[in-house]
Amino acid sequence: MTFIFLLIFVICLAYSLLIIYYTIGWVKAKKNINYNITPKTFISVVVSARNEEKNIKNLLDSIHKQIYTNFELIIIDDHSKDNTVQIIENFNFKNCSVLKLNDNQQGKKEALYTAISKSKGELIVTTDADCIMGKNWLYNIATFFQQEKAEFIIGPVKQTITNNFFQNLFSLDFLSLQAAGAGATELQNPFMCNGANLAFTKNLWKKTNIIEGQKYASGDDVFFLHTAINIILKKSIRFLFSEDAIVSTNSPANISEFFEQRIRWASKAKGYKNKIAILTSFIILMYNLLLLCLLTVSPFSIKVFYGFILTLSVKLIIDFPILYISSKFYGQKKLLWFYLPLQLIYYLYLPIIAVLSLIKKYKWKGRVCDNINSMSMEEQKNKIQEEIEN
DSSP states (O other): OHHHHHHHHHHHHHHHHHHHHHHHHHHHOOOOOOTTSOOOOOEEEEEEESSOTTTHHHHHHHHHTOSOOOEEEEEEEOOOSSSHHHHHHHSOOTTEEEEEOOTTOOSHHHHHHHHHHTOOOSEEEEEETTEEEOTTHHHHHHHHHHHHOOSEEEOOEEEOOOSOHHHHHHHHHHHHHHHHHHHHHHTTOOOOOOTTSEEEEHHHHHHHOSOTTTTBSSOHHHHHHHHHHTTSOGGGEEEOOOGGGOEEEOOOSSHHHHHHHHHHHHHGGGGOOOHHHHHHHHHHHHHHHHHHHHHHHGGGOHHHHHHHHHHHHHHHHHHHHHHHHHHHHTTOGGGGGGHHHHHHHHHHHHHHHHHHHHHOOEEETTEEEOSBOSSOHHHHHHHHHHHHHO
8 A cells, every 4th residue: 555655646746747847837938029020031821621611711711811911821632522622712812822632642741741842931830721810820920930030939729619518628628738838848848739830940841851750640740840859959949929829720529529639649649759748648648547547446445545536636736727827828718617527537538548549540531540651751751752743
């Protein structure tokens, strides 16, 4: 029994220090943009789209309303089977061009590589076809880029609040990921980003040559970040703390979609080489596995039950500050009403997702993915380059 409580103490301490570390990063972050700067950078906004007829019009409206006009929009279609391309072509957008993947190309990574290869901007900004943003989005990115001289900018992303209980749980879960990633980035230990709101220099993209994790179907954003960390100074990787730069996307519509999404995200963890990402994933998984094990054994031991209550209480106390601060920034304080329900089930589904990500194929955009592309990183890069040149 002494060993059990020692184990609880060690895991609780490691988890507490980790979350406190990310909270400090969020609190210390520079949140001011110098709006006296007149941005002049030409931006290429790149979007990969597949079967997005329900969402693409909203994205086009959002980008068309940008007050910053020194940009081009490149949308590359990944073999859509609906009216996505027709909607784009019928939209009166002079700065927009539509590309299509060849028959022997598919997937978001190939789509983005192809589009970026043809882009003209000094700064590349990626987002997703199901996103919307405010009119000051690009202006804030361009201003921050010139102000901070950052080569890699991680933008804020939120999932919209709805009237659905489970969707709001999913949104709060997503907020916790955003908060941790932002805090770590501002302490010069970036490990997480989201391709729905990402900016990087074209020069950096050219330097990356071969990106880590290309054999995985998911993770175009995170693996690019991990590759960039090995090329540029960590202080050149920044999180953009500006409410006007927030990009909004929909939360999963139901529990099934949520699990498919999280399994897809978790599947790429096998390819991590970044020590911070590995350490963070390991500590969080161990903490939640500990909670699950303690709960399972609790009916047979009152002492183990006390250990479970203690461990869960520590998590409730440690997690709240960073979620409270970040929810204010994202304008999502209403999500805090779902804090306790999320904490009571988080340790139940996280280990399940971790296991399923190792063994289960997942569906994405109507395709079944097996987590791993059989080609090597070098073979994929050469294949894409040949297709572009031809």
